[in-house]
Amino acid sequence: MSQHGSFPGRPRGRRARPDNDVPEWAGYDAVPQDQREFPDLEPIRGRDARARDARDAWDGRGQAQGGYPPNTPGQAPWQNQPWPPQTPPQGPQGPQGPPQSPPDAGADADPMEAFSERWRRRGSESRNDRRADRRKRRRMLIAGGGAAVVVIAVAVYFVTGGGGNSANLGLNNLVTTFLPGELQQVPNTCTSVPAGMLGQYLPGQRKTAAPPLNTGANSQCTWTLDKPPVYRVLEVNMQAYSPSGLASGDGSATFAAEDAYAEFENAKQQPGPNSGQPKATVTDLSAMPGGNQTVAFQAAQVFSVNGATTDVATVVVRYRNVIVTVVMNGLDHANKGNYGPASPDLLSSAAQTVARQVTSAIVR
Numbered sequence: 153m154s155q156h157g158s159f160p161g162r163p164r165g166r167r168a169r170p171d172n173d174v175p176e177w178a179g180y181d182a183v184p185q186d187q188r189e190f191p192d193l194e195p196i197r198g199r200d201a202r203a204r205d206a207r208d209a210w211d212g213r214g215q216a217q218g219g220y221p222p223n224t225p226g227q228a229p230w231q232n233q234p235w236p237p238q239t240p241p242q243g244p245q246g247p248q249g250p251p252q253s254p255p256d257a258g259a260d261a262d263p264m265e266a267f268s269e270r271w272r273r274r275g276s277e278s279r280n281d282r283r284a285d286r287r288k289r290r291r292m293l294i295a296g297g298g299a300a301v302v303v304i305a306v307a308v309y310f311v312t313g314g315g316g317n318s319a320n321l322g323l324n325n326l327v328t329t330f331l332p333g334e335l336q337q338v339p340n341t342c343t344s345v346p347a348g349m350l351g352q353y354l355p356g357q358r359k360t361a362a363p364p365l366n367t368g369a370n371s372q373c374t375w376t377l378d379k380p381p382v383y384r385v386l387e388v389n390m391q392a393y394s395p396s397g398l399a400s401g402d403g404s405a406t407f408a409a410e411d412a413y414a415e416f417e418n419a420k421q422q423p424g425p426n427s428g429q430p431k432a433t434v435t436d437l438s439a440m441p442g443g444n445q446t447v448a449f450q451a452a453q454v455f456s457v458n459g460a461t462t463d464v465a466t467v468v469v470r471y472r473n474v475i476v477t478v479v480m481n482g483l484d485h486a487n488k489g490n491y492g493p494a495s496p497d498l499l500s501s502a503a504q505t506v507a508r509q510v511t512s513a514i515v516r
Contacts, residue, residue, distance in 0.1 A: 327395050327404035333445075334405045334473040335514060338390040340366050342373035344510045345388060350375060353480070353502040354384050369394070380490045383483035386502070388510055393473045405473035413447065413470040416477075420451040420466070430454060432466070437504065441512040442471045450504065452496060459487035465499040467507040474514055478507040 330336055342364050350358060354377040361374035372389040393408040401407035423429035432451035440446045448469040455462045464481040480503040482494030 325402060326397055327402045328397075329395060330473075331404055331406065333516065335392045336394075337368045338371050338392050338474060339513050340364075340373075341371045341388045341390055341510065342366070344390075344513045345373075345386075345506055346509070349506065349509060350386070353498075353506075354386060356382070381492060382494075383486070383491045384494075384499075385479075385481050386506065387477075387479040388506060389477045390510065390514070391475050391477075393475070409470055409473040409475055412475055413468065416468050416475070417449055417451075420449075420453075437467065437469075440469055440471075440508060441515045446471045446511065446515075448507065450500065452500065461485040461492075463494050463496045463499055465496065465503040467503040469507050469511050471511055471514060476507055476511050476514075478503045478510065480506070 342360065354375055356377055356379045359376045359378075361376070364374075365372040369392045370390070372387070374388075375386045377384045391412075393405050393412060395403055395405045396408045397403050399408035399411055401410075417434060419427070419429070420432040421434050423431060430453050432453045435450045435452075437448040437450055440448045446469060448467060451466045451468075453464045453466070455464060461484045462481055463484050464479065467476075467478045469476040469478075480499045482499050483491045484494040485492045
């Protein structure tokens with residue numbers, strides 16, 4: 153005999169006992185505790201499941217549908233067992249009225265449907281949160297990129313001097329264009345030194361470095377005399393500085409030139425270990441053209457390389473935003489050829505004289 157042979161039409165389960173012929177729809181509590189096959193187990197379905205299934209199966213005409221109702225979750229009665237008595241839903245028009253609104257999601261709500269609804273809402277909220285986070289990150293990236301562009305543009309503007317011709321107070325009162333009296337161009341140094349002055353300090357057949365540097369804001373020229381026993385080189389350079397946000401003070405062109413002048417003087421007094429420059433004897437100079445707008449110093453150095461000795465006199469002059477550099481060097485003792493000696497005082501005097509001449513060409 154099969155396991156279900158003694159109970160035709162109903163399976164053997166948690167409530168099934170030989171002496172317990174209780175209708176299936178009666179529910180879990182209809183079976184006494186001592187007659188349950190597994191008295192310690194909770195019912196598989198909720199105690200109100202059968203009543204809920206019965207309500208779902210109601211067809212609206214006062215009759216229960218046998219079998220499994222279409223599109224309705226639930227379980228049909230077992231064979232030859234009627235549905236429990238139910239009251240048809242009442243509406244404004246009686247039993248034949250329109251269907252009523254679905255019951256509230258309370259005790260009668262299907263737990264799976266409620267769980268599905270909560271899961272759907274949580275997924276929707278999560279998607280909305282992710283969209284909001286993406287929008288927030290996008291706004292932050294756009295704002296950060298815009299700020300970086302502004303910072304770079306301001307830095308480039310200050311470093312390059314802006315290109316204007318009049319004073320302009322910019323961010324934090326920094327000067328971004330040339331102030332009155334400052335120079336944007338310098339004269340050609342090759343024509344700033346008279347031929348008679350060149351003949352005095354470099355007598356003989358001179359050579360001029362070609363091509364000379366002459367770019368408007370910077371001009372440089374070099375003359376060389378190689379006639380034993382005299383070997384001399386004269387270098388003249390003029391540089392007009394532009395406003396710079398990296399300069400001290402208000403960032404004007406004059407402050408940029410002041411910074412460069414201080415660096416030149418420090419490099420002569422304290423040359424770097426790898427510069428190849430010997431420490432110089434630095435002396436401040438006066439009586440330069442330009443009055444209180446001009447400062448100057450002289451540096452005297454002696455280079456000894458491979459048995460050759462060279463004396464070098466350097467004069468640096470700053471007038472407003474322009475720096476003039478004059479270098480006169482002479483070979484005092486050569487390792488090859490018949491050169492020397494050279495007079496350091498003559499070299500110093502020549503450098504100062506040329507510096508005054510060139511500076512007077514830019515003084516206004």
